[in-house]
Amino acid sequence: ELQLVESGGGLVQPGGSLRLSCAASGFTFSTYAMTWVRQAPGKGLEWVSSISGRDDTTYYADSVKGRFTISRDTSQNTLSLQMNSLRVEDTAVYYCAKVLTAGGTNMVFDYWGQGTLVTVSS
Amino acid sequence: EVVLTQSPATLSLSPGERATLSCRASQSVNIYLAWYQQKPGQAPRLLIYDASNRATGIPARFSGSGSGTDFTLTISSLEPEDFAVYYCQQRYNWPPLTFGQGTRLEIK
Numbered sequence: 001e002l003q004l005v006e007s008g009g010g011l012v013q014p015g016g017s018l019r020l021s022c023a024a025s026g027f028t029f030s031t032y033a034m035t036w037v038r039q040a041p042g043k044g045l046e047w048v049s050s051i052s053g054r055d056d057t058t059y060y061a062d063s064v065k066g067r068f069t070i071s072r073d074t075s076q077n078t079l080s081l082q083m084n085s086l087r088v089e090d091t092a093v094y095y096c097a098k099v100l101t102a103g104g105t106n107m108v109f110d111y112w113g114q115g116t117l118v119t120v121s122s
Numbered sequence: 123e124v125v126l127t128q129s130p131a132t133l134s135l136s137p138g139e140r141a142t143l144s145c146r147a148s149q150s151v152n153i154y155l156a157w158y159q160q161k162p163g164q165a166p167r168l169l170i171y172d173a174s175n176r177a178t179g180i181p182a183r184f185s186g187s188g189s190g191t192d193f194t195l196t197i198s199s200l201e202p203e204d205f206a207v208y209y210c211q212q213r214y215n216w217p218p219l220t221f222g223q224g225t226r227l228e229i230k
Contacts, residue, residue, distance in 0.1 A: 035219075037166075045158075045166065045209055047219035059217045095165055100177075107213035108156050110177060112165035 002026035002111055004096050009116030016086050016120070022079040022096030022113055030074040031102040035109060036081050038092035038118075048094070049081065054104045064090075086120045093117050124148055124215050126222035128208075134230040141197040143225045145210035150190045154214035157186055157195045160224075161206045169208075170195060197227075205229050 008020040022034070033053035038046050049070040050059045058070050069082040079096050094116050097109035125148040135141055145155065153173040158166040168177040170186035173193060183198040197204055210222040 044224045045160075045211075045221040047217075047221065050217075050219070061218050100168075100171060107211075107216065107219055108168065108171040109158075109166070109211075110168045112167075115165055 002098075004098060004111055004113035006094065006096055006113040006116040009094065009118045011119045011121065012086055013122050014086060014088055014120055017082070017084045018086065018118060020081040020083065020094055020096075020116060020118070022081075024077045024079060024096075024098070027098065028102065029072070029077040029079075033099045033103075033105050033107070034070075034072065034079045035097045035099070035107065036070060036079075037095045037097055037109070037112075038090075039095070039115075040089075040092045043092075046092070050105065050107065051079070052105050053099065053102055057105075059105075083118070086118075088120050091118060091120045123218055124151060124212050124220050126210050126212060126220055128210060128222035128225045130225060131223075132226045132228060134228050135200055136230045137200050137202055139200050141195075141200055141204070141227060143195040143197075143208055143227070145188075145193040145195070145222050147191045147193075147212060149215065151212040151214035153189050154212060155186075155188070155193050156211045156213070157184075158209045158211065159204075159206045160209065166209065200227075202229075 035050040036048040098111040100108040100110045157170040160166045
């Protein structure tokens with residue numbers, strides 16, 4: 001059974017750091033592009049970052065560029081999001097998602113994790 | 123950046139009725155538009171991709187159409203479990219990937 005399980009969320013002060021993880025199972029993790037999408041409380045979906053399934057090229061929303069880093073560990077089947085210099089406006093549920101087809105950057109998301117809540121507040 | 127505008131913001135209908143949700147793009151996204159359903163406290167679920175392809179396990183009452191800048195998600199006969207928020211998302215011109223602001227489908 002395919003599963004994506006996020007962890008690492010919590011309460012952090014503005015300017016702090018947090019590392020999110022997404023444990024993947026049930027598919028060949030190394031060959032699929034993966035993505036982080038966030039949802040602020042009561043708001044819509046916002047794309048954060050993606051990593052290619054072909055060559056691990058990374059992509060970022062302007063709102064997080066230079067502060068967040070996406071990476072994958074294929075030995076552990078884990079996707080990560082290192083979040084530095086956190087701001088109040090980064091408060092959201094963070095979802096990891098898998099794309100529909102292997103290879104490249106086919107950004108259709110067919111499986112999502114349950115999400116992990118990040119709260120940035122003093 | 124491609125801006126996706128969904129309408130209406132809220133749609134109030136009864137079970138058994140037909141629902142028509144719209145997504146308009148600020149520039150052409152060809153056919154590369156997807157629809158997701160999200161229920162409270164749950165992750166989004168993929169319904170339709172590339173404008174008209176139903177995802178695995180999605181009932182036939184869900185259908186998508188459109189190309190270029192105008193897209194429609196139709197639910198032919200609403201079931202109680204269909205009341206949720208629906209989002210469109212484009213993958214034609216990115217980064218950034220963009221989502222619409224959502225349409226809330228509520229029971230009348």
